[in-house]
Amino acid sequence: VVLQVFSQEYINLLLSVYFFVLGVLALSHTMSPLMSRIFPASFPNKQYQLLFTQGSGESKEEIVNYEFDTKNLVCLLISSVVGVWYLLKKHWIANNLFGLAFALNGVELLHLNNVSTGCILLGGLFVYDVFWVFGTNVMVTVAKSFEAPIKLVFPQDLLEKGLNASNFAMLGLGDIVIPGIFIALLLRFDVSLKKNSRTYFYSSFLAYIFGLGLTIFVMHTFKHAQPALLYLVPACVGFPVIVALFKGELTEMFRYEESSPEEAGSTDESSESEKKDQ
Template identity: 85%
Template sequence: MDSALPDPHNGSAEAGSPTNGTTRPPSTPEGIALAYGSLLLMALLPIFFGALRSVRCAHGKNPSDMPETITSRDAARFPIIASCTLLGLYLFFKIFSQEYINLLLSMYFFVLGILALSHTISPFMNKFFPANFPNRQYQLLFTQGSGENKEEIINYEFDTKDLVCLGLSSIVGVWYLLRKHWIANNLFGLAFSLNGVELLHLNNVSTGCILLGGLFIYDVFWVFGTNVMVTVAKSFEAPIKLVFPQDLLEKGLEADNFAMLGLGDIVIPGIFIALLLRFDISLKKNTHTYFYTSFAAYIFGLGLTIFIMHIFKHAQPALLYLVPACIGFPVLVALAKGEVTEMFSYEESNPKDPAAVTESRKGAEASKGMEKKEK
């Protein structure tokens, strides 16, 4: 699946194909199955763990850990902004040298990738630090003005453990910058996806339907209506897509015939699935019916994308299949359970409010119990 955009959404899919006019040996059925199976697994991991972490992030100590809430107005404008950005990139690649543009983008995503990967691995790395590890607290504070007019611009708290995670992430960053290796690309891509699902919150189900519906049209138009998205996807060198070689069995880690999946095909449905998990928890029934239903719907939708793409041998807008599945399946379950009104009336509170923090802590305990149950 081939897709690439500069924003959280990027959604076409196609088999890795040569763009330089040379002929590659055809991929084996085993290699193709391994590639697409691996992409499916890599897509599911950030959605599952990002959804669990989204329940807990609202009461984080750092302001940077607070979720960014997407309103219905934001959702309605998003496809327009994404279209302008995509078209702008297309024109840039047509007018300016692709080499220099990708160099600037590589530096930009190098910094973002290190920060995202550090934030992703921090909870896991904490388990490996010894109890007597000298952990010191730090605060990065930038203010504007003075006296009563002083305003905080950046207020970030971190500790020695965070610095260790940042150092490890920097090693991956240098590897990516020097080699552009697909494994380094995927580490950054997974980190971006997990952070997106964790920190981007929809305020209600209606907003999610507006966002997914708008990007459904956006995806179909730019893939089937023009060659813009596919052209940008093939020209854009940045870790905003997951890749897996179809010739891994023949060439090993130096394989270069890639199948691709844009991060938008993970993050956009992922934030909707995470919302349904938080809705499940709000019902206080100790079940996660809507989360598991939407998770299964995502598997079905992405599997259907791969199948259709393979049949027609053409790039497919993945959201064409993911959006109806991820919205339709949970709505059908709600109809069967008589909970449609509860689903569409569910509204997330402002996570910075004290009452919301209390609720989020209860939700965090529920998500921890769910995570232990899964293990």
């Protein structure tokens, strides 16, 4: 409907500017921990604060209060260069850098609190993905029409054309973020077991790689777009469940539930007050 009302050229221009801003911020945030390790200890790192307030006196209200340092500014500068490169050239490497930054930030920001919720979410999106790819051409049309870093692209003619490749296979960011938050949940479950092992994390991570490889294999075999979650969901859910059955921890895995930060904070406060009363 949107493509029928507005020109695709204007939509792509609007999306390019929008994702330029978001991409620069997301990539800068993703780069910061890595750059902090790269910078030498002698690097002159100064602290800054961006403060916007509204009103004056007692009615003064903070709108923005953001603290950053010189390292963050360097990351922002590098990200801006990538952003300009993407804005001008729409190069697939710049697209993938932004896409990976969005995916990593998505996994960091989104949380599942228990395995059951994760299975329900993955199951629902499994049906959704299969329907919109096999049942209609909407998903494929949108992915091909919009020039935005909402997907990772993999050049199929890289060996022939090098960095100027033009024939791409695509992987939607949702196919990374949704399984990613489930895998992150299993990592936290591993930590909660206090066994100094990452069995469920590694099994689900390997399952993701297996499912992604199977997706690519089927896509090349049948020469047709494939819903990645059709293969990723059974793999990412099935492998950890099999491991849990083998280790006798299936019930424990499905009973595991995380408390929200607010609940954890209130629990800590109540425990401290109880200690004081004693």
